[in-house]
Amino acid sequence: MRSLVLIGHGSHLNGESAGAVYRYAELLRGRGLFDEVIEGYWKEEPSLRQVLKTTASTDITVIPMFISEGYFTETVIPREMGLGHQGPVPEGGVARVIGGRTVRYTLPYGVHPAxxxxxxxxxxxxxxxxxxxxxxxxxxxxxxxxxxxxxxxxxxxxxxxxxxxxxxxxxxxxxxxxxxxxxxxxxxxxxxxxxxxxxxxxxxxxxxxxxxxxxxxxxxxxxxxxxxxxxxxxxxxxxxxHAAVADVVLHLAEEARGAGGQGDPERGHEAAWQTFLERARAGLRVGEVLLTPELGVFELRHMLDEGLPGGELVTLVTPEGVRDRTRVTDGGDHRPVHTLRTLPRGWRAVLNEADLRRAVHYLYPAVVEETYAHSCHALRHTPWATTARRQTGIYAKVQKATPAQVEHVAQEVCSGCLRTRLWAGERLTFTFLDRVPGGLPCAEACTFLVAEVREEVSGKRGAGHGHSH
Amino acid sequence: MRSLVLIGHGSHLNGESAGAVYRYAELLRGRGLFDEVIEGYWKEEPSLRQVLKTTASTDITVIPMFISEGYFTETVIPREMGLGHQGPVPEGGVARVIGGRTVRYTLPYGVHPAxxxxxxxxxxxxxxxxxxxxxxxxxxxxxxxxxxxxxxxxxxxxxxxxxxxxxxxxxxxxxxxxxxxxxxxxxxxxxxxxxxxxxxxxxxxxxxxxxxxxxxxxxxxxxxxxxxxxxxxxxxxxxxxHAAVADVVLHLAEEARGAGGQGDPERGHEAAWQTFLERARAGLRVGEVLLTPELGVFELRHMLDEGLPGGELVTLVTPEGVRDRTRVTDGGDHRPVHTLRTLPRGWRAVLNEADLRRAVHYLYPAVVEETYAHSCHALRHTPWATTARRQTGIYAKVQKATPAQVEHVAQEVCSGCLRTRLWAGERLTFTFLDRVPGGLPCAEACTFLVAEVREEVSGKRGAGHGHSH
The missing domain is CATH 3.40.50.1400 (Rossmann fold)
Incomplete structure (x- = not known):
């Protein structure tokens, strides 16, 4: 079993940014050479910090979907993904074993001779x-x-x-x-x-x-x-x-693989999803989503739309349909953080079990994996100081933020989020796996919060408190 | 049966403003001379436009809780409440019959000789x-x-x-x-x-x-x-x-009443609440609130907190407790519009049937009455042009807003609101009374939206789009 991970930059403000990565992921899924193709982003979800957790196999190939080498491919991505590598990536990529997964990280597609x-x-x-x-x-x-x-x-x-x-x-x-x-x-x-x-x-x-x-x-x-x-x-x-970039990605992946063997299903990941599916088969609420089993398929919708006849809602039948419908708020704003309580209403999705997994992955990226890990006392929390110390470039200045500044910004940014900030000492005893819909863990400050703290430190965060990136 | 209505200014930004009116309402409830004491506000909810609908009797005395006569007592309050009166209020107040209710409007407490x-x-x-x-x-x-x-x-x-x-x-x-x-x-x-x-x-x-x-x-x-x-x-x-202001209010109310008779329960209002209670006795979701009947009492909590053991939540036992807990978001922000999807989590309320009514009135002011009226095809919608034409003072300039400007602001402001904008042509077929939790009608633009449109027309509405009043 093999997983392919495509890494994009993403954006806190603009929904277009992730679009190209989506398209390549779909093309590559169509080729069928990998058991799954997952997208990860610096500024969207699943984040670089989360994306490995969301992969189903122990054999992962990570392709930075960038046109050239540089700060992102050599510094940000390896650091955030915990690859234990910094600087230029050799031809053929680098390989590491991380938490039982073999992870190969390649050069960006743009430098490949193809x-x-x-x-x-x-x-x-x-x-x-x-x-x-x-x-x-x-x-x-x-x-x-x-x-x-x-x-x-x-x-x-x-x-x-x-x-x-x-x-x-x-x-x-x-x-x-x-x-x-x-x-x-x-x-x-x-x-x-x-x-x-x-x-x-x-x-x-x-x-x-x-x-x-x-x-x-x-x-x-x-x-x-x-x-x-x-x-x-x-x-x-x-x-x-160009669609042919998908071929370049496959070249990169094959060259990185070398004589590597076949991977296996990752056990923790599989256990998380089996636990989730077991709950789902009896009906489940996850965050703002109501999940209802129906004759072998599952129906998903916003909890506030419970009870509406299907004809009153837009019916979606693919995980990608769910992804695209829930990428913006009802007001049309981009949703870089999926656990903000801004899930749009007015839709339902009818999906089989395999598609349900992918749809929930898109709705609440990494939430099933992290919540299951939390329930097994296996979710590692990263305190703010550690998150801040890791930052480089324009974000290095968040290291200057006082605890009061961080808490002030978090009060505003995180109060609209479903997650419970374990990294700030908040306690989460019951999760949606225990049938408490709003019980979702937050293991560390997300890039959205980091960016807001940077604005605060820069004195640019007024009453409007929107950051500009 | 008699209702006393206390009118305050309220604030879109600051939760303190309504506090004084709350305190007098509680003092006057304690006196027991009125069957109910209701608060209404210009810039909070129930709004001046809604507050009469929320009264249970056909005999209403309205006291403006202002220290002196002026623009609010002579222009804004009578206009918004539809009293058919403008200008100085005579001693003894004015009386009107509005939709089957006898409404007496008095001078502000500050001018009373007491x-x-x-x-x-x-x-x-x-x-x-x-x-x-x-x-x-x-x-x-x-x-x-x-x-x-x-x-x-x-x-x-x-x-x-x-x-x-x-x-x-x-x-x-x-x-x-x-x-x-x-x-x-x-x-x-x-x-x-x-x-x-x-x-x-x-x-x-x-x-x-x-x-x-x-x-x-x-x-x-x-x-x-x-x-x-x-x-x-x-x-x-x-x-x-001073607490003695409560006595002044009672003097005003008695003088306004004159030889007036005893009122009756208002039938539409009673029907609305009986319908609500009938649904509630079987368990109900209203907006973000989950309402569960339990051995003769009712438990209310945020839907996202469903399933949490009671000990994990702050338990409230009075309608006022619910009011105070839900007046701010989890981030500590004031909630002038109660139907914004920002209801705080972390609490439960255990209440008898009478207190349940009052708690729901505080949680979602006027929502039961308006939703019931909507389900009976009796909720009148006020188009934007009519709302705009009514505005005076600093808000008169919203009349200059183009339909595109109004829609632009509404997209942002209203997209986070549970209500469906009937006044803008949106359709609402199923409500929470039909067991669709998010089905709540919006009969006309609220003062919060009016204020935001004013900012837009004034060119003051940037990315931060907060208005300053």
Whole structure:
């Protein structure tokens, strides 16, 4: 049995951020090469701290879904996941045994040589009849002073594509370092030019800065009076959103696996879910969710919608449907923390037992595993001081927060959360497994609270107390 | 059967505001002269728009718990309660028949002649052996240019107290108009001086401005070198918080009643509560509350606390206990709107049937009456335009809000509320009386939403979107 874990950045504010990771997870589930594909995030749930607990097997491959190496892939992800590794990840990844699970952590997908194929695929989408006679290719990177690997990967891809002979010329150009993208009319000679942005997703750079720097007006732009004669530019979509990235992920996973054996079901995880299912078969309330067994399937809905005829509610039939419906509040706000008491109403889900597990995983990520562990006295609490000490970068300053500041922010942020703050000394004797719906443990401060404490320390947390990230 | 309704201002931000009205309601309940004593507020619940619906009888006396006449007593309260009256209220009050109820609306307690006794009581508290030989009394008013009655009442009280012969001298002095309080060393000759602030409650004026203007350092201050010789000042508490105000309220109520007859139980109200109790006897969920019948009594608790042993919860045994426990969120924030999904956890209430009614009235004011009316197709909806048109003073500007602005604010404010916005065209087919816990009607925009729309129109509603009143 094998688990694949895809790691994204996520966002406390914006629901779009996790979308790309969702799509790859679904593509990879479709391939059927892993028994499960789980998503984890820095700023959403399951968090980097929780995601390993939510995997069902003892053989885990973790892929950072980032376009380049850097602070997240080398510092944040390994640290938060407890991989006992910091700094550049070697080719083939690193492997650790953590709590009985073999965890392999790979390079980000963007540095894998197979990305050359993705660039080529994007180029052919933009200009299907690109030819070595008259077509130039620009591989366009961000470029940065913070990580030299970032531009090296662009050059390597350009080299491979030049060697492939598919194009008359291949250039590596950058937004933020030389050779700059604005120089293209001087360096590119071919009459047809395909531009492939080596970016993770559509965004400000692909939609604004690149078109502006290059003078593009759409997917195809004509330049009649250029130094090397008339030119036509075909602007491709960013590589990071191409379906072929799923193949790159599989390459990475296979290379990381090496001669590794087959994993087994992880016993604690299985025990947690069997306990949950046993309760569920008799009907159960978990947080704000009412779970009712019905002739071999299960119905989930908001507790406040109990008793409503099914026809009054939107009926969902997949775990992904539940995930998407409950990612926003009834007011349309993003829900980075799923245990906040803001579960939307107006829906029901009808699911079989396997889908129920996945739906509950999406509804309340890591809650079944953590609650079961708590009931077995096996949930480790991380006090605030330890959480704070671990922080780096812009979050390092939370180490300056006084206990009173932390408690003040927690009073506001956590009072709307179902979880009981064990890490702050709160006591939880009965959980939803004991049929107390609101009994959910909180083992450590989440990144949302950490971010709010940072705002407090920075003096930016006014009456409105929203943080901006 | 007779109902007494006490009207306070209330606050969207501050839980203290309603406290004084609560205390008088409890004192007056203790007197037993009315079958019920109900509190209503402009900025809390039950609101001025709802409070009449929550009264059980057809004979209602409404007392504005204000120290002086003015905008609230003459404009806001009569308008919001639908009394068909605007402007100064005659002595003896006004009476109207509204929806089968006889409603008498009186002057505010502060203008009643019996306040003279309250001033005297406060004076004797501050200086029990005050004597006509050596003691002067200062009746201290705010004074204002907006309502001349305000100072007239102070003069009338001073005149009556002068005539009573209890003091060597009696002076009427003011904070904001002549004769100013700062002139007291010139005008007051007696060696002992009692100062009684004619204010509704302790606050900035009684705690800061008056002591500063008079040079007071505590409840007793000595002035050895004054124009008329050494003087000692005894500073009394404000009149508005004296228990004897309850007697003033009863005087007002009796005078308003005149030759009025005895009221009857209001049938719609009684039907609503009988329907509710019938459901409750079989166990019921109302909003976030779980209601369980237990051997002749009822247990109430937060739904999320279902299944917790009683010993894990704070046990409440009075409706007032429930009221006070649920007036703030788990984060300690004031809850001006009771149907927001922020009901605190951690408590249970054990109550008999009569107390259950009052506790549910406090938990979800007007919800039983409005939901029952809705289920009988008798709940009138007030569209936004009508609500906006009614607004005056600083809220008149909500009339400028576009439908999109109103909807934008409502999306944010109302999405956390249990109620379904019938006034905005939302549909509610099943209510908690049909055993759908979250099914609660909203007949019109509440003052909280009106205030938020005002902030939006004023451009003051940022990401933090808290209004400041």
């Amino acid at each position: 990305m050359t194929d993705v660039i080529l695929a994007r180029a052919h989408e933009a200009l299907p009849d690109a030819s070595p006679q008259d077509t130039a290719l620009i591989v366009l990177g961000h470029g940065t002073t913070r990580n030299e690997n970032s531009s090296r990967v662009i050059y390597q891809n350009a080299d491979r594509l030049r060697d492939s002979g598919h194009f008359a010329e291949v250039h590596a150009l950058f937004l933020d370092e030389d050779p700059k993208v604005g120089t293209w009319p001087e360096v590119v000679k071919a009459p047809r030019v395909v531009v492939v942005p080596f970016f993770a997703s559509e965004g400000w750079h692909t939609l604004e800065t690149i078109p502006e720097d290059m003078g593009l007006t759409g997917t195809v732009t004509a330049f009649p009076d250029h130094p090397h004669g008339p030119q036509q530019v075909f602007y491709a979509k960013p590589v990071g959103t | 306040m003279t006794d309250v001033i005297l009581a406060r004076a004797h508290e501050a200086l029990p052996d005050a004597s006509p030989q050596d003691t002067a009394l200062i009746v201290l008013g705010h004074g204002t240019t907006r309502n001349e009655n305000s100072s007239r009442v102070i003069y009338q009280n001073a005149d009556r107290l002068r005539d009573s012969g209890h003091f060597a001298e009696v002076h009427a002095l003011f904070l904001d108009e002549d004769p100013k309080v700062g002139t007291w060393p010139e005008v007051v000759k007696a060696p002992r001086v009692v100062v009684v602030p004619f204010f509704a409650s302790e606050g900035w004026h009684t705690l800061e401005t008056i002591p500063e203007d008079m040079g007071l350092t505590g409840t007793v201050t000595a002035f050895p070198d004054h124009p008329h010789g050494p003087q000692q000042v005894f500073y009394a508490k404000p009149v508005g918080t």
